[in-house]
Amino acid sequence: MGSGDHQHVARAIGLRLTSAALFAGMSALIKLAEAEGATLAEIMFWRQFIATLLVLAIVGVGPGFGSLATQRLGAHILRCTLGLASMTLNFATVMLLQLAEATTLGFSMPIFATILGAFILHEPTGWRRWAAVFAGFVGVMIVTQPGSGHIPPLGVATGLGAALLSAIVSILLRTIGKTESGLTTVFWFSALSLVPLGAIYPFFAQAHDARGWGTLLAIGLLGGAAQIAMTRSLHLGQVSVVVPMDYTALLWATLLGALLFDRLPTPATWIGAPLIIASGLYIVWREHRRRAEETRLAMTPG
Template sequence: MSTDRILPAIGMRLLSVVIFALMNTAIKLAEHHGASVSEILFFRQFGACVLVSGVIAAGPGLPSIATKRLPAHIVRAVVGLSAMAFTFNGIVALPLAEATTIGFTVPVFATILGALVLREPTGWHRWAAVGAGFAGVLIVAQPGGEHFPLWGAGCALAGAFGTASVSILLRQIGKTESALTTVFWFSALSLVPLSLVYARAVQPHDAVTWACLAGVGILGGLAQIAMTTSLRLGPVSVVVPMDYSSLLWATLLGWLVFDTLPAQATWVGAPVIVASGLYIVWREHVRRQDETEQAIA
């Protein structure tokens, strides 16, 4: 892949990281002002659905969302929505930096699921990285201590596991479906149950809360488009490591907006988790290179 495409890919991924960090901040602000997680989830998916539909209409056209794999999209929507619900509860319960740090365990869970579900070859290098990743989580969470609510840590971990599960599903769906089509069906199908939940959870809010909810939807949709674009422009091994820059934004926004800084344990555990994730991504890149060379030979 040429450099002039890799650099835009990295730029789009870094942009998606910043927008996701702002979305997470809007989630916490909305909850602080009285919005429920159910309402936040609804606006997140509603905004994404509107924006993605607009991009599809302006680009490949609405006929491009036609699919013969609706059951697969339904499964992806169920798993993805569950993961999002856990992740949002983790964001609400934890400081931004800690919630972001625990979210870095996605590659760790993806490695486990890849080995168990897809029967992908996984050597001791990646298993060692998996062990290091979980050690980093223990350092950050400090089970038995009063560092932060274990409920929040559990939700963040469940959200990471769900996100990793989605990545496994997307490997299968992506063989026949485009990224925009997949994002559209995820957003549209999610709105079916979320509309029912929202109808029971809806409540009056002040202008600030409505602005936060609108921000969650708009920012979530923009971030999803930027992330999808980055994967279209560059290889996974190049763009995914950019996600770890989100810890910088989470720390900065947590300090500026909520007057909180990461605890000492987070400064120790976060590098361990980040290192394990980066090593897993690198080993996956090496494995795919070896497979390509063997296929050519």
């Protein structure tokens, strides 16, 4: 690996760490916005509206608006529909649960991606990855403790639903990413989502003080910047290198939960989260090994 490759990997890791921190900060701001009286519809509208403006500004001083042209509008509409549903469930989870618990449930996404890859894409999935999937679900059971009243059942349902939809989106993005740049993908997701969000926003719009408006604008800035950094990281580094950085979000969620809301993760979360994280890391590692083996066999002279 040359020095240029090392620089790309370092930048990819740095961008992914940045996106994890920004997403955690956005989640904390969502809880603050809710405490200040903002509704879910308002939060989502401003998240996407500000993100769209941010992408347009970056594109305007960079590759130019012509780079946003697409021949795959249908794929972007499908991605927007699924992504908006996932975002709705994710934001609802943040509003229902503690930051650390909401973040931990989000880590189940690789588990669902493995299941979907096996049954929809017919990807080879050996017993080791199935064992990792099982371990991950054990971790989810430990964190949520079904039937105990430990965590609101609705929050568990929205959290796992968001993770499932995110897994579906990740599979869809594999195909979109073959022809579309990261900024183009983020732009169309943000811009298209403003159509339904803009239609319902007037029914939920409220007056806010300066602090409330500032919080809503900050949610959009952090969310948009996090999404751009996350997408860009995948263009500079392999999935197996950058995705493990996402788990640092739990550290930020724990810190922000303690500082802003005086809440620490429960003992069950401390026990179950490592299982979920270990499951996700192993799944990513096995996927990397599988693709590396496929590439080696493809390059071996027959």
